[in-house]
Structure formats: structure tokens, C-alpha cells
Amino acid sequence: MYRPTQAPKLPNALYQRYAPAVLAYLMRQVHSREDAEDLLLEIFLVILEKEPMLERDERFQHSYIWAIARHKVADYYRHSAKHPSISLATVEEMIYERDDREPEQVALRREEYAQLHRLMKELPEMQREVLQLRFGHGLSYEEIAQVLAKSEGAVRMILHRALKLLRGAYNRKLAERSK
Numbered sequence: 001m002y003r004p005t006q007a008p009k010l011p012n013a014l015y016q017r018y019a020p021a022v023l024a025y026l027m028r029q030v031h032s033r034e035d036a037e038d039l040l041l042e043i044f045l046v047i048l049e050k051e052p053m054l055e056r057d058e059r060f061q062h063s064y065i066w067a068i069a070r071h072k073v074a075d076y077y078r079h080s081a082k083h084p085s086i087s088l089a090t091v092e093e094m095i096y097e098r099d100d101r102e103p104e105q106v107a108l109r110r111e112e113y114a115q116l117h118r119l120m121k122e123l124p125e126m127q128r129e130v131l132q133l134r135f136g137h138g139l140s141y142e143e144i145a146q147v148l149a150k151s152e153g154a155v156r157m158i159l160h161r162a163l164k165l166l167r168g169a170y171n172r173k174l175a176e177r178s179k
Contacts, residue, residue, distance in 0.1 A: 011048055018065050019044070029073045031080075039072045119169045127162035134159055 019040060026036035046068050047053060053064055120128055126148075133139045133147060141159075145152045 011044070011054065014047065014054070014061065014065075015044055018062075022065065022069050025069060026073065030076055035076065039069075039076060043068050043072055115170070115173060116166070119166055119173075122169070123162055123165060127158055127165070130155060130158045131162050 022043060023036060023040050026039050027033060030036050030039065043065065047065065050064075053061065056064075120131065123131070129148070130144060133144045134141075139147070141152045141155050144150075144155045148155065150158075
């Protein structure tokens with residue numbers, strides 16, 4: 001609402017007078033308060049660059065400020081059409097849609113992998129090799145038997161014993177933690 005009074009001569013006075021109303025307008029026009037505040041800053045930077053505007057009458061200043069505000073909103077939508085943005089909250093939801101991608105779960109999984117790696121180092125070399133061939137390289141029992149020149153039954157037994165040792169060591173570590 002326009003109320004004629006004496007024209008403010010200083011940029012600060014102009015800001016004090018028009019910023020609240022312009023900010024309210026911008027907040028109704030754009031997606032977020034942060035964007036509205038950014039636009040408000042841009043509007044008053046334009047005004048500061050046009051010093052002769054400060055010498056004009058109040059009616060001119062009033063219409064000039066509102067014209068800049070409308071143009072900045074139009075620029076905002078023109079820019080957002082070319083460069084669509086996604087809110088941080090949306091991205092966070094997408095990243096953590098699955099619980100296993102949450103930072104805490106990733107850290108726990110890394111800790112478990114490190115523990116598994118330490119436990120595997122304690123196994124006899126043959127058991128480590130069978131585990132790596134089976135789970136690391138995805139070989140079948142028959143293929144592992146050929147690689148190691150062992151029978152398929154021997155490979156199954158070695159793998160069974162290795163898994164049993166790992167389970168036992170892992171369960172002992174879990175029991176120690178819970179104490």
C-alpha cells in the first residue's frame with residue numbers, strides 16, 4: 001500500500017521502509033524463505049547501484065522498487081525452469097531410502113568387515129583360500145577342487161570348517177562386546 005511521505009534519501013532508510021513489505025511479497029512468490037531473502041538482497045543491490053534513483057521522489061522510488069521485485073521474481077522462475085533444484089531434504093530421503101545406506105549403518109558395516117578381515121587372517125591359509133575362491137570369486141565347489149587339486153568333498157569340508165571357525169570367533173567377539 002502506497003503512502004506518500006517525504007522521500008528517504010539514504011539507502012538504509014529506503015531499506016528500512018520497503019524491505020519488510022518486499023520480503024513478504026517475495027515469500028509468497030518463491031519456494032523458500034532463503035530464496036526470498038536472496039532476492040531481497042539482489043533487489044537492494046540493484047538500488048544501491050542506481051544512486052541517482054535515491055535522489056528521485058518517493059512515488060518513483062516506490063514504483064521502481066516494486067518493478068525490480070517483480071522482475072527478480074520472473075528471473076528466479078526463468079532460472080529455476082532452466083536449472084531445476086531439489087531440496088536437500090528430498091535428496092537426503094532418497095539417499096537413505098534404504099536403512100543400509102545411513103551413515104551409522106555404513107560405519108557399522110565397515111567395522112564388521114574390518115573384524116571379518118582380522119578373523120580371516122587368523123585362519124589357516126588353505127581355509128582362507130577356499131573362502132576367497134568361493135565367496136570372493138564365486139567359484140563352485142567343483143571349480144575350487146580343480147584349482148586346488150583336491151576332491152570336491154575335501155573342499156566342502158575345508159569350507160565348512162572355515163565358516164565354523166569364523167562363526168565361533170565372531171560370536172565370541174559379540175559376547176565380549178555385550179559384557
